[in-house]
Amino acid sequence: MMGNERHGLIGVIGSDLLRHAKIPVILLVAVLVSAVLVVTTTHETRRLTAQREQLVLERDALDIEWRNLILEENALGDHSRVERIATEKLKMQHVDPAQENIVVQQ
Template structure:
């Protein structure tokens, strides 16, 4: 009777990869490494885009605040408003040059 020979599949794959398929194994490793680098670069790119968008929003907020401050400065430095406050709250009035007394 003929004895059946059993083959170990793991040994066959190992022998095929490391003795006959070194180039294919190297290419497989390079493709996997390339895929991981693509994932890493994509992650960093998206992170940088999100940071840029946050900075744009902050810039817009600061720009709006700056414009409001300029408007407030113009309103507060209006001469008629200052004159009205001086007359009403501080009881100030214009001095007639003829009534001006010089101290000697």
């Protein structure tokens, strides 16, 4: 007799869905998986975009520092500046090559 059999509600619903509604269940699972993948992909895209922005800012800062270092190198390597420091601080004098031979020979 069927009246004495006890079936759980979830078991009855599950077996009924599998027996009569396979395509809708498959579509429901596909939609849920798709939704989770969309959320995961969106999150990863936003994280990578923020990381890229941070790297672009770092690159710009390093670019500015590089330009400043080149300007500083050019300023420190300027011949007139080197000559001025040599004459003022080190008390060096510019020697004429013609006079140098006379001084050395004496």
